[in-house]
Amino acid sequence: MTKMxxxxxxxxxxxxxxxxxxxxxxxxxxxxxxxxxxRDRKVWQSPSxxxxxxxxxxxxxxxxxxxxxxxxxxxxxxPFPTGNLHPRFYxxxxxxxTPVAMLAEMLAAGMNFHLGGFDCAxxxxxxxxxxxLKEMLGLPKATSGLLVSGGSIxxxxxxxxxxxAKAPVxxxxxxxxxxPRMRVYASTETHSCVRKALEILGLGRASLCAVPVDGAFRxxxxxxxxxxxxxxxxxxxxxxxxxxxxxxxxxxVDDLDALAAVAEEEKLWFHVDGALGGPVALSPAHRxxxxxxxxxxxxxxxxHKWMHMPYEVGCVFVRDAEQHRSTFAHSPEYxxxxxxxxxxxREMFSDLGVQLSRGFRALKVWMSxxxxxxxxxxxxxxxxxxxxxxxxxxxxxxxxxxxxxPVSLNVVCFRYVxxxxxxxxxxxxxxxxxxxxxxxxxxxxxxxxTLHGRYCLxxxxxxxxxxxxxxxVLVREAxxxxxxxxxxxxxxx
Ligand SMILES: Cc1ncc(COP(=O)(O)O)c(C=O)c1O
Numbered sequence: 001m002t003k004m005x006x007x008x009x010x011x012x013x014x015x016x017x018x019x020x021x022x023x024x025x026x027x028x029x030x031x032x033x034x035x036x037x038x039r040d041r042k043v044w045q046s047p048s049x050x051x052x053x054x055x056x057x058x059x060x061x062x063x064x065x066x067x068x069x070x071x072x073x074x075x076x077x078x079p080f081p082t083g084n085l086h087p088r089f090y091x092x093x094x095x096x097x098t099p100v101a102m103l104a105e106m107l108a109a110g111m112n113f114h115l116g117g118f119d120c121a122x123x124x125x126x127x128x129x130x131x132x133l134k135e136m137l138g139l140p141k142a143t144s145g146l147l148v149s150g151g152s153i154x155x156x157x158x159x160x161x162x163x164x165a166k167a168p169v170x171x172x173x174x175x176x177x178x179x180p181r182m183r184v185y186a187s188t189e190t191h192s193c194v195r196k197a198l199e200i201l202g203l204g205r206a207s208l209c210a211v212p213v214d215g216a217f218r219x220x221x222x223x224x225x226x227x228x229x230x231x232x233x234x235x236x237x238x239x240x241x242x243x244x245x246x247x248x249x250x251x252x253v254d255d256l257d258a259l260a261a262v263a264e265e266e267k268l269w270f271h272v273d274g275a276l277g278g279p280v281a282l283s284p285a286h287r288x289x290x291x292x293x294x295x296x297x298x299x300x301x302x303x304h305k306w307m308h309m310p311y312e313v314g315c316v317f318v319r320d321a322e323q324h325r326s327t328f329a330h331s332p333e334y335x336x337x338x339x340x341x342x343x344x345x346r347e348m349f350s351d352l353g354v355q356l357s358r359g360f361r362a363l364k365v366w367m368s369x370x371x372x373x374x375x376x377x378x379x380x381x382x383x384x385x386x387x388x389x390x391x392x393x394x395x396x397x398x399x400x401x402x403x404x405x406p407v408s409l410n411v412v413c414f415r416y417v418x419x420x421x422x423x424x425x426x427x428x429x430x431x432x433x434x435x436x437x438x439x440x441x442x443x444x445x446x447x448x449x450t451l452h453g454r455y456c457l458x459x460x461x462x463x464x465x466x467x468x469x470x471x472x473v474l475v476r477e478a479x480x481x482x483x484x485x486x487x488x489x490x491x492x493x
Contacts (some may be wrong), residue, residue, distance in 0.1 A: 023066060028103070034078065035099055037084065038465070042442025044083035047268060051076040083445050087466045088473060090459035091447035093248060093302075094275050097310035098464070101364035105310060110361035112241045114360040117348030119341075126349065126362035129369075133315055136374060137281045137301065138294045144321035146352040147313055147361050151275030151302040152193035154316035157353050158298030159184070159197045159240065161318050161327045163267035166239035166295075176202045183231050185209045186242035187219035188247055191273060194242055206212075214481055216406050217252035217451070219243070221262065228266055240242040240269040245290045246277025249449045251388075251411030251460070252403075253277055256292025263297075272296040275314065276460075279306040282374070283381040289408065303365055306410070306462045307377060313361040316353070325351050384461045391461050391471040400479060406455045413449060415456040416482030428455040437481045443474070444474045 011017045028061045031461055047055075054076045084094035113122030130145035148154050162184075164171050170177050186194055188210045198207050209231065211224045228238050243259040244252065256272060263270035272278075272293050278301030281294070293299065301307075304313040318324035329351035331337075338344050350356040369377075392407035395414040404413040415431045422430065435448050435457060446459045459474055 038085045043086040043445045047080040048078045088444040088470045093305045095308045095462045101368045104364040104367040108363040113360045114348040129362045144324045145317045149312040150314040154300030154314040156197040156318040158271045162240040164327045180237045182239045184234045184240045191248045217250045219254045239434045243272045245274035251409035269297045271298045273303040274318035302352040394475045404451045410461045412459045413456045418486045434481045
């Protein structure tokens with residue numbers, strides 16, 4: 001037999017393994033130092049010309065070596081983050097991550113479990129995490145849950161179950177060819193991923209009934225009732241009500257108890273998007289804000305938002321475990337349950353969602369909860385809500401700023417209005433420029449949205465690193481840039 005030249009990606013000798021380990025130790029030390037010193041750096045800066053150049057071009061055919069790859073990472077990647085590690089990052093809904101979860105990610109990749117549902121300790125860890133989360137969120141014990149990549153997929157999975165449960169046809173067998181026009185109800189403030197999910201589900205955007213909101217951006221429940229009645233009159237098939245536990249724009253929480261009651265009366269599925277505000281249920285002081293969430297038939301909660309985990313991890317819960325399973329389960333012969341051995345588990349995670357091959361995203365959650373304890377996660381919810389209220393108060397105390405929405409959770413929307421003599425269009429343009437300058441300064445990073453048709457700055461405080469003085473910096477800097485722009489406009493008038 002001729003000897004084949006066989007290769008592997010492992011180091012070739014014990015000495016090479018040791019030097020890889022030494023480099024790994026340096027990586028860990030460097031990243032720990034990077035996290036420890038994050039406050040001393042700019043929140044964000046645009047990737048340099050050199051970085052943009054270095055990060056173009058084809059893949060090397062010949063090895064450059066891990067040391068060189070790491071040096072490139074240090075030079076061209078690490079200095080140009082999105083900024084969400086920083087205590088003064090308040091954009092969109094992004095969390096800091098935790099140092100423990102960072103280390104857990106390395107362990108998870110090292111173990112490289114396949115979490116489709118094989119009999120391994122990783123599966124037990126994921127089951128334990130799901131059980132912990134149900135208890136922490138006050139959900140019924142029999143609820144089924146699955147870790148997914150984030151809120152968009154958690155909402156998608158919940159809505160697939162809703163559609164299949166409520167469609168008058170067997171969607172898995174027949175598809176939607178023979179189905180009537182189904183309708184899903186959600187407030188105008190609902191995250192775009194719900195609309196995207198309905199498109200993916202083949203229900204079409206026309207299946208979404210966007211229900212108006214009240215002055216606090218909460219769904220108008222009477223308008224919802226009217227919309228359902230009108231749809232029935234037109235021959236449509238109402239199937240699902242979506243409630244928001246924290247809207248992306250302003251953090252508004254719909255009256256979830258009222259929505260649960262409507263869904264019950266109308267025999268509709270009740271899905272809650274708790275991607276942002278779901279973890280509020282952890283806090284004894286604030287869980288009443290999301291009361292009714294536990295009545296959902298399906299619930300999406302993000303853990304890479306207000307549970308502080310690094311990307312990606314979210315969770316979907318479905319009250320009727322059998323409905324959940326029967327929506328996704330497939331048992332081809334190559335995955336059939338065996339009496340013993342690696343494939344002996346009855347519950348396959350892959351029967352609860354889209355993915356078959358799934359990674360070990362449970363480990364970072366499990367290690368963080370074990371290392372820090374649940375109590376601190378509860379207190380961080382309270383801390384961020386207190387910081388948001390402080391920010392709201394600071395804004396309201398400044399005559400040159402205008403608060404654009406009530407502060408209900410951790411989101412504060414406001415804008416610079418100066419002496420209030422500018423037109424609405426001028427104010428929109430001015431605040432857009434304030435936003436760009438805030439980002440470019442690297443001092444503090446909010447994001448933006450439009451409320452009441454007006455552009456505004458938006459701070460979402462999901463940071464465990466943020467302190468009260470940090471949110472005060474946002475007010476100071478917004479005023480500084482607003483005033484400078486106002487003065488420049490007056491000088492050129
Ligand atoms: C309320 C809400 N729902 C859903 C999502 C989508 O979640 P993800 O970005 O994790 O897919 C977001 C994201 O910000 C959100 O704020």
